[in-house]
């Protein structure tokens with residue numbers, strides 16, 4: 001997983017919790033982290049390290065892991081809109097933007113970063129409703145949920161997001177039904 005995802009996660013912990021808590025979770029997870037918890041935005045690291053850091057944050061904050069990962073997804077959508085504005089500016093609504101993730105954005109991301117490990121989304125559009133079926137070899141459906149919600153915030157639209165787990169709790173296969181209300 002790209003280092004940018006790790007550095008954005010640690011920045012979010014520093015901002016939403018505190019720099020001390022960010023240090024504390026890195027410290028307590030470090031025995032289980034090959035990197036010992038030091039990341040650069042150009043590096044590539046095992047996604048398990050992110051899972052370990054989130055587990056530590058969950059233990060410290062008493063907030064469930066899935067909720068923390070979704071909050072991180074919302075944060076990441078905001079950061080992507082600053083770092084990669086053209087993907088957002090090219091379309092005018094959340095559903096059009098989300099529809100473009102699989103067949104445009106992630107394809108461009110893969111060209112920029114050939115080593116990027118990206119999920120797959122199958123989409124079906126019916127007017128103000130979009131079905132997005134997430135599948136990945138990694139367990140980040142909660143991240144996808146947060147990225148969907150964060151995209152709605154960017155376009156200032158209200159969305160209802162229903163999630164149907166197709167992974168028996170593994171978090172790597174989920175059907176999202178997104179309705180603009």
Ligand code: HEM
Nearest residue numbers: 001002080084087109116117118119136138140143144147
């Ligand atoms: C401008 C918008 C976007 C950019 C630039 C972008 C880029 C990226 C990058 C760089 C990664 C990390 C790949 C790696 O570490 O190897 C990633 C992963 C991911 N992206 Fe996107 N993305 C965007 C929008 C979205 C949206 C809107 C969604 C959800 C609907 C999404 C879902 C995901 C998920 C769930 C992952 C984690 C990897 C996995 O689940 O297998 N992305 N994306």
